[in-house]
Amino acid sequence: MSTEINGLDTLLMENRKFAPSDECKNQANFNDPGIYERAAKDPEAYWAEQAQHLTWFQPFDQILDWNPPHAKWFLGGKLNAAYNAVDRHRAGSRKNKAAIVWEGEPGDSKVLTYDMLGREVDKAAHVLQSLGVKKGDRVTIYLPMIPELPISLLACAKIGAIHSVVFAGFSAKALRERIIDADSKLLITADAGWRRGGVIPLKTSADDAVADTPIEKILVVERIGQLANAQMMPGRDVYWHELMGQAPHTPFPAEEMDAEDILYMLYTSGTTGKPKGIVHTTGGYLVGANTSMRSVFDIKDEDVYFCTADIGWVTGHTYIVYGPLSAGTTVVMYEGAPDWPNRDRFWEIIEKYGVTILYTAPTSIRTFMKWGPEHIEKHNLDTLRLLGTVGEPINPEAWMWYNEHVGKGRCPIVDTWWQTETGCAMISPLPGITVAKPGSATRPVPGIAAAVFDEQGNPVSPGNGGYLVITKPWPSMLRTIWGDDERFRKTYFGKFPGVYLSGDGARIDEDSDFWVLGRFDDVINVSGHRIGTMEVESALVDHKGVAEAAVIGRTHEVKGQAITAFVTVKEGVQMNTDLATELKQHVVEKIGAIARPEEVIFTAELPKTRSAKIMRRLLRDIAEGRVLGDTTTLADPKVVESLKDLYKHAE
Ligand code: ATP
Ligand code: MG
Numbered sequence: 001m002s003t004e005i006n007g008l009d010t011l012l013m014e015n016r017k018f019a020p021s022d023e024c025k026n027q028a029n030f031n032d033p034g035i036y037e038r039a040a041k042d043p044e045a046y047w048a049e050q051a052q053h054l055t056w057f058q059p060f061d062q063i064l065d066w067n068p069p070h071a072k073w074f075l076g077g078k079l080n081a082a083y084n085a086v087d088r089h090r091a092g093s094r095k096n097k098a099a100i101v102w103e104g105e106p107g108d109s110k111v112l113t114y115d116m117l118g119r120e121v122d123k124a125a126h127v128l129q130s131l132g133v134k135k136g137d138r139v140t141i142y143l144p145m146i147p148e149l150p151i152s153l154l155a156c157a158k159i160g161a162i163h164s165v166v167f168a169g170f171s172a173k174a175l176r177e178r179i180i181d182a183d184s185k186l187l188i189t190a191d192a193g194w195r196r197g198g199v200i201p202l203k204t205s206a207d208d209a210v211a212d213t214p215i216e217k218i219l220v221v222e223r224i225g226q227l228a229n230a231q232m233m234p235g236r237d238v239y240w241h242e243l244m245g246q247a248p249h250t251p252f253p254a255e256e257m258d259a260e261d262i263l264y265m266l267y268t269s270g271t272t273g274k275p276k277g278i279v280h281t282t283g284g285y286l287v288g289a290n291t292s293m294r295s296v297f298d299i300k301d302e303d304v305y306f307c308t309a310d311i312g313w314v315t316g317h318t319y320i321v322y323g324p325l326s327a328g329t330t331v332v333m334y335e336g337a338p339d340w341p342n343r344d345r346f347w348e349i350i351e352k353y354g355v356t357i358l359y360t361a362p363t364s365i366r367t368f369m370k371w372g373p374e375h376i377e378k379h380n381l382d383t384l385r386l387l388g389t390v391g392e393p394i395n396p397e398a399w400m401w402y403n404e405h406v407g408k409g410r411c412p413i414v415d416t417w418w419q420t421e422t423g424c425a426m427i428s429p430l431p432g433i434t435v436a437k438p439g440s441a442t443r444p445v446p447g448i449a450a451a452v453f454d455e456q457g458n459p460v461s462p463g464n465g466g467y468l469v470i471t472k473p474w475p476s477m478l479r480t481i482w483g484d485d486e487r488f489r490k491t492y493f494g495k496f497p498g499v500y501l502s503g504d505g506a507r508i509d510e511d512s513d514f515w516v517l518g519r520f521d522d523v524i525n526v527s528g529h530r531i532g533t534m535e536v537e538s539a540l541v542d543h544k545g546v547a548e549a550a551v552i553g554r555t556h557e558v559k560g561q562a563i564t565a566f567v568t569v570k571e572g573v574q575m576n577t578d579l580a581t582e583l584k585q586h587v588v589e590k591i592g593a594i595a596r597p598e599e600v601i602f603t604a605e606l607p608k609t610r611s612a613k614i615m616r617r618l619l620r621d622i623a624e625g626r627v628l629g630d631t632t633t634l635a636d637p638k639v640v641e642s643l644k645d646l647y648k649h650a651e
Helices: 022-029 034-041 044-053 081-090 112-131 148-159 172-182 204-212 241-247 282-295 315-328 345-353 360-373 396-406 485-493 535-543 579-592 616-623 637-650
Strands: 061-067 068-076 098-103 110-115 138-142 161-164 188-189 193-195 198-200 217-221 237-239 262-267 277-281 304-307 330-334 356-359 386-389 414-415 450-453 465-470 500-507 514-519 523-525 528-533 546-557 560-571 599-602
Touching: 034 044, 044 061, 044 282, 061 110, 061 277, 061 386, 068 282, 081 112, 081 148, 098 112, 110 112, 110 262, 112 148, 112 241, 138 148, 138 204, 148 161, 148 188, 148 262, 161 172, 172 204, 172 277, 188 204, 193 262, 204 217, 217 241, 237 241, 237 450, 262 282, 262 315, 277 282, 277 560, 282 315, 304 315, 304 345, 304 528, 315 330, 330 345, 345 356, 360 396, 360 546, 386 396, 396 535, 450 599, 465 514, 485 500, 523 546, 523 560, 528 535, 535 546, 535 560, 535 579, 546 616, 560 579, 560 616, 579 599, 599 637, 616 637
Parallel strands: 098 330, 138 161, 138 188, 161 262, 188 217, 217 237, 304 330, 304 356, 356 386, 386 414, 560 599
Antiparallel strands: 061 068, 098 110, 193 198, 262 277, 450 465, 465 500, 500 514, 523 528, 546 560
């Protein structure tokens, strides 16, 4: 079944196709297939045209300056990200339109219109200024998913300060490392946050994190109130509500930022190793974010858009804050867990607010599959018209389930491949043009030149796999790694000169569609066959009893590497040796004997990052009996401990 190639073997054959309906085509913002060719012919002209959807204080006079690996876009242009995301809508017909519809975990809610959001951002900018924040300063933000989080980002943007958001689920240690790396003087946090009805004491972590760091002030939002018992240190700690209450009610003038001035830095998830502080600039990033809202998400003024990511990750930066707001969208923002108080919370939110576009992650979809469709069926999801996924390769069975149970077979699905580094969606169907295939992110969006290279840096031929690369600069690309330009050069441009290396493996099919096969570091080598993790995992997830699977290669005397599969099952399924045997056989039938797992290990949980991506490198460390690599971004350290025990037991 498999075809031998010089990059990655391809095993999984997935032939289902879903073409856009005529209705979808007719109404789509992007419905002329010729756009791909036009954009490919002159990407700079394409991006310059897209840039006209933003409001510039001063137009740019040069589109691109490419001095590999350093790109500058929209040179000479001046703009402000907060002005584009908020103020320009306040002046026009969207003044009283809902910008952020916020739902708290305990059931409280708040709606901020563009005008109200603008007033809050202005006040917050005054507050930050009163605390000494200036253009170019770094501000670390460690907040739960409450309205003060996007307000803080936008207030920084308005001043021209660089925000560095640290996911509120991170420990004091992880926060501290990121504060030191960014050299921030101000930390914005909350007394605590809600998670599944429990209280996460953020201020306590913040106190532990800031000792002997450059942090001079901590601005504390009161989310929980007295419960959290936040100790305020006089002279250092100040309450958000007190300063906001005293702030002038006058507009805060938007700083005229150069297109290449830094908008923010953000650390990657740490799935493959030590997180990198990714730097994004103002003009290019905003053009990328705004364009993809119109192309990939086909955004319309009537849409109610719900992205379930946390703003602690790039998905939340681009697709809760800068993308949707710059496009004048109504964004739904949810504070808590999908199963609090019940497993239908997302579906309840969709029904309650009439959500039209839902953007979530494969890991969530697999969790919903595990829980069963009955939680969805309790709600009317008729308003939905478009679905999206991001974060990991989506297994074809999860795609089919999303399509059937959430989209009811009538909503196009955009499987968006991108990274913290790329700033916005890079490979994705356009809902009015592209024929979707379950498990494939399909093709690069207009203006993006992606390719799959072999070891020598030549494009692979159809049917083959290799390194997923971007061959031309794009506006929202990272500019560097904060404080480590050498690491930036080596990591992303060290393998193929002038070409961006994503770190992911992919294959191109006969239609030139892309299939992301997982991280290149995770590729398994069995008897000379190089196998991506995604296809074997998808074969396992295809079995009716399996909820999630992670496969790794461990050293094997004869084969070089043998495949170990870690598997979680759906509710009510018995985990026993019969099932293990059945699963091995299932993989053989689906994709061939070469991918037969040597062992199947059942576990209640897989080790994941706090952004819910599977950390295969830790599974490899466990299987090979090594000391675990960087575990600071691990969501639940108990999971690896119990896996270590399980693994010993299995041997
Ligand atoms: P680190 O770089 O620190 O290891 P990370 O790569 O997990 O962390 P992110 O930038 O949050 O950090 O994630 C980007 C990665 O997520 C991509 O490189 C890819 O592996 C995966 N990914 C995202 N979207 C998709 C998708 N639609 N299909 C396949 N993989 C995806
Ligand atoms: Mg990465």
